[in-house]
Amino acid sequence: MGGVRAPDPLLPITGRNGSVRRGKNGARHMKIASFNINGIKARGPALVRWLESAQPDLAVLQEIKSTDDTFPRALIEDLGYNLETHGQKGFNGVAIVSKLPLEDVTRGLPGDDSDPQARWIEATVSTEQGALRVVGLYLPNGNPVELEGDGTPVAGGKYAYKLAWMARMEARLRELLALEMPLAVMGDYNIIPQTEDAARPDAWRDDALFRLPSRKAYRRILNLGFTEAFRARTQGGGHYSFWDYQAGAFERNDGIRIDHILLNAYAADLLQDCRIDSDVRAGEKPSDHVPIWAELAL
């Protein structure tokens, strides 16, 4: 009898106010989200539909596949959102949309000035209750995996680029963590963290999204002190954020969970909820990804 029982680390956490929602008890919460839209030119209607129904206060977008000057800004701004883009022609490209002003915007992942790929954007938003630094990222896919005979990635190959990019990411995150303020790092990580994050893990075993070196690099980043918001709220398998367009993958729920929201300790203390909007995939002309969102007491 008696003795102190350690809390079960797998129990979903609840906010300090229990399960307070937006607007209740005078608490103002911020809804932040990430959505790989797979091309703004093709996704305008679906993106607008989701922004209008989900009403995120801030969302990071990936694969806008557009330059900054060809992005259809009015789509976003007409809904009352501010917009900052970091685009390139044809591929990649990230953006932040926000109802609050976006301050101290930076573009590009530091660490390699010769890297032309647009995959990283940062901004700060402030409420009466405090400020939040936000990173929007599109982590390299890394396929095909090309290895030397000894198993090291072929220099100049896509897999080597992925691992080098993650090392640069880790270095930048160390700098951001030193700011000692709430930080949310979210986007398309192109990483399947665990076996339960794929419907058919065996099919991904040697893929750049799941092979051990990729997951180790992701663990290294998590172990800097981040909380993975979705896993802090929901355990078990069957929750995915991406389904291939081919072979009816969505209908069979043959998906993977690769879009993530990582929170530093200051932000994790504010976490109220985190969900994946899988219904979005059932809409007209959907992206192959769906949005993930978190609610913060901020």
Added chain:
DNA sequence: ATGGTTGGCATCCAA
């Protein structure tokens, strides 16, 4: 084992 789908841009590459 193969082909299956989508987006952007150019007649193929990335996913």
